[in-house]
Amino acid sequence: MSKFRWLILFGPLVLFAALLIFLLKGLGSDPTELDSALINEPVPQFEASDIYDTQVVYDQSVLKDGPVLMNVWATWCPTCRAEHEFLNELASNGIPIVGLNYKDDSRQKAVNWLNTLGDPYVINLFDPKGKIAFEFGVYGAPETYFIDHKGVIRYRHVGDVNERNWSNKLQGIYQQLVEDAK
Amino acid sequence: MIRSLLLAFTAVLLLIPAAAAENENNYQFDNEQQRTTYQQLTKELRCPKCQNQNIGDSNAPLAEDMRDRSYQMLKEGQSREKIIEFMVARYGDFVHYQPPFTTVTSILWWGPLLIVIIGIGIAVSLTRKKKAAVELTQEERQRLQQLRKSGDE
Known part of the structure; x- marks a missing residue:
């Protein structure tokens, strides 16, 4: 009792x-922040043309020499503009970022953006219909994918990358990928 | 004259919603079965962008892409299950209004049952306690009989 x-x-x-x-x-x-369904999955197959030169075509192998970040952006996305300066900074610190231009209004607009605001991307993928983004489960811009040296998606960040969330969380995730590659 | 005008006007009004629904997307289906499956899919797939709408209700560009993809896959002869599987593989369990049965989601099924069982348990134990309190000892019974006898006199 x-x-x-x-x-x-x-x-x-x-x-x-x-x-x-x-x-x-x-x-x-x-x-509104969803976990990606592709965590610990290899990057999906795709074919995309270069944003500057549509004759140049890339496939998923460009994401397999990681660790690398893949940033989904568009000129119609104000948050992308807000984070662009910080992406430039990351790029100047030697962090490789692949850009995926997502359903932009026009190719010319996107190229103008990169010419005026700077181009932080090592490779610029052009996805006018959002077909590649669909394979990645992109549901808005900006999104940033953290891909390891084997081409496996390890983390997805939704929203802008800025100084605060980079030093609080994202840098650690990236460093872990660098460690894993050794 | 007026009556027939009114009648025509009513007929047009009645047709507007049907026409709007058809024109929204110029989807042509091979048969009624395919159309029904499509409508079912747009109701049970959830838009990841505007979270509490299905892809049929949502105007988000992403919902439009998902409707397009569902339509294309249906036309290719893929089944409803295959299309749901395809969406879940890309957008996660979130995208389907019927969550799968996993260890994490099992609480949704077992939780209510558990609460009912606990409730019955408490009710049973409470009624048992009451019964036990009524039971008298040998002495008390004798005393009760005495009291009753004295009451009769």
Whole structure:
């Protein structure tokens, strides 16, 4: 009977604490940020032309000499503009970023953007219909994929990459990929 | 005259929604079965961009792409299951309104059952306690009989 007494006395308290933790976790999380379905999957197959020269065609092998980041962007996306300066900075620090231009208004607009704001990308993939992005499960721009040296997607970041989330989280993820490649 | 005008007007009004639904996408289906499957898919696939709408309701460009892809795959002769599998492989379980049964989601099925079982358990234990309280000891029974006797007199 005394066992039950403890249960009756503290059971509700424990339940309350569990509920509190559960709800607090819910408060802090952003429901629009989805986990990618492709985590720990190899990069999907694709063919894409270069944004500057449509005669040049790339395939998924350009993402297999990682670790490499793949950034999904478009000129119609204001957040992409906001993060562009930081991507330039990352590129100047020697971090390879492949750009995937996603359903842009026109190729010329995208090229103008890169010419005026700078081009942080080692390779520029052009995806006017969003076909490649569909294979990656892209649901908005910007998105940044972290791909390891074997061409496996290890992490997806939704939203802009900035100084704060880079130093808080993303740099660590990238460093881990560099370590794994050794 | 007025009556026939009114009648024509009503007929046009009635036809507008049907026409709008057909023109929204110039999809031509091979048969009724395919059309039904398409409509079913647009209802049960969820748009990842505008999270609480299915791809049929959503105007997001991504939902449009997903409708297009569903349509194309149907035309290629792929089944409903194959199309759902295709979408889930790219956009995750999130994209289908019917979550699969896994260890994580099992709580959705077992949770309510568990709560009902706990409830029945509590109810049973409470009624048992009441019964136990009514049971009297030998002495108490004798005393009760005495009291009853004295009451009769």
